[in-house]
Amino acid sequence: MSSMTTMYPEDILEAPHESAVARSSRSILFVIDQLTELGGAERMMFELARQLSRQGYRITMITFRDSPSPEAYTLADELIILPLRSCFSLRAISVAWKMRSIIRERKITLAQTYFESADLFGALICKLSGIRHICSSRRDMGLLRTTKHALLYRLCTPLYSRVLAVSQRVAHWHQQQDSVRPERMQVIYNGVRLEAYDRPINRQQVRRMLGIPENGPLVTTISNINPWKGLDIFLEAAALVHGEYPDTVFAIAGDWTDLEHYNHLCRRMDALGLSACVFFLGRVKEIPSLLLASDVFALLSRTEGFPNVVIEAMAARIPVVATDVGGTSEAVIDGATGYLVPNEDYSQAAARISTLLSDPEQRNRIATSARQRVEKEFSIDQMTKKHTEVYDALLSA
Numbered sequence: 001m002s003s004m005t006t007m008y009p010e011d012i013l014e015a016p017h018e019s020a021v022a023r024s025s026r027s028i029l030f031v032i033d034q035l036t037e038l039g040g041a042e043r044m045m046f047e048l049a050r051q052l053s054r055q056g057y058r059i060t061m062i063t064f065r066d067s068p069s070p071e072a073y074t075l076a077d078e079l080i081i082l083p084l085r086s087c088f089s090l091r092a093i094s095v096a097w098k099m100r101s102i103i104r105e106r107k108i109t110l111a112q113t114y115f116e117s118a119d120l121f122g123a124l125i126c127k128l129s130g131i132r133h134i135c136s137s138r139r140d141m142g143l144l145r146t147t148k149h150a151l152l153y154r155l156c157t158p159l160y161s162r163v164l165a166v167s168q169r170v171a172h173w174h175q176q177q178d179s180v181r182p183e184r185m186q187v188i189y190n191g192v193r194l195e196a197y198d199r200p201i202n203r204q205q206v207r208r209m210l211g212i213p214e215n216g217p218l219v220t221t222i223s224n225i226n227p228w229k230g231l232d233i234f235l236e237a238a239a240l241v242h243g244e245y246p247d248t249v250f251a252i253a254g255d256w257t258d259l260e261h262y263n264h265l266c267r268r269m270d271a272l273g274l275s276a277c278v279f280f281l282g283r284v285k286e287i288p289s290l291l292l293a294s295d296v297f298a299l300l301s302r303t304e305g306f307p308n309v310v311i312e313a314m315a316a317r318i319p320v321v322a323t324d325v326g327g328t329s330e331a332v333i334d335g336a337t338g339y340l341v342p343n344e345d346y347s348q349a350a351a352r353i354s355t356l357l358s359d360p361e362q363r364n365r366i367a368t369s370a371r372q373r374v375e376k377e378f379s380i381d382q383m384t385k386k387h388t389e390v391y392d393a394l395l396s397a
Contacts, residue, residue: 032064092121166189249277304328317371
């Protein structure tokens with residue numbers, strides 16, 4: 001998707017009618033809560049939309065929060081913004097009416113929803129507007145759910161033709177919590193664009209551009225700065241590794257989405273004496289280059305659905321040390337394609353990182369096996385193929 005048009009409802013409803021060919025039965029609506037921060041789910045949505053467009057699907061995107069990230073403008077052809085602060089407000093009635101008009105104008109026959117507002121409010125409006133099939137994407141195990149959400153999800157479960165989970169663990173959790181029937185649940189793993197990790201780079205140049213020392217082993221983590229991402233655990237592990245390998249440097253790449261937590265991390269970094277070897281990079285646009293310039297990747301999250309960054313590191317042939325949470329163990333085979341450590345156990349995480357730094361042969365063996373696993377199980381082509389199988393089966397029913 002090379003360009004993007006941001007559209008508000010007035011632009012759409014006054015637009016000329018499109019041809020009957022464009023309004024085919026392969027017209028799909030993606031609905032997502034927000035695009036102000038682009039995490040793994042948002043990026044996978046854009047990647048899927050790009051691949052579907054190439055296969056002849058007509059994709060419409062709606063988001064419920066204003067001011068999308070500037071990066072979103074490079075990832076989609078068109079984005080319809082329907083600002084909505086609360087699904088229980090007068091504004092929601094206006095948004096619902098505009099959604100209905102868009103759906104009918106474009107003759108949309110299938111919707112794919114992401115996150116709470118889209119899953120609940122969005123799915124209900126889609127169904128009332130005549131969309132026969134709704135697929136709900138489940139990315140985590142209720143990380144941000146409230147009691148109200150738990151009740152509403154159970155009530156809305158009959159709306160979904162399919163619930164698409166990013167891992168077996170996520171699928172099991174939603175089956176239990178939301179009473180999703182097994183025949184309506186399907187696991188589709190995230191995918192990674194392999195060719196992005198096959199190009200040569202100048203490691204020193206990449207590190208220099210990012211402000212990281214050019215020499216010494218580099219241990220990287222990638223996540224937005226939130227308490228559940230375990231960056232405090234990463235710092236504790238870094239302190240132990242640094243004590244054993246003083247020339248090691250550590251990079252943390254991700255949006256500073258929680259400034260209070262960021263300040264807490266900075267204070268802890270100073271207390272651990274890591275100020276000269278830990279680098280907060282903020283948002284990094286060229287994630288493949290950062291990974292290719294790294295020696296070990298660590299993700300010590302407290303919760304995950306299925307972490308994209310883990311399979312991205314595996315695609316880059318970088319050995320992974322990750323906490324055994326959510327669907328991470330469905331990507332990382334402990335001892336074969338990386339290492340799994342218990343949640344909160346920074347001591348064992350440090351030990352695994354140190355083992356990899358001290359043994360280049362083992363590091364290369366694990367990295368090679370990891371890449372082979374990604375090629376077989378977690379490519380973009382595999383992810384797209386499984387989505388199109390679901391969509392085509394529903395649209396032809």
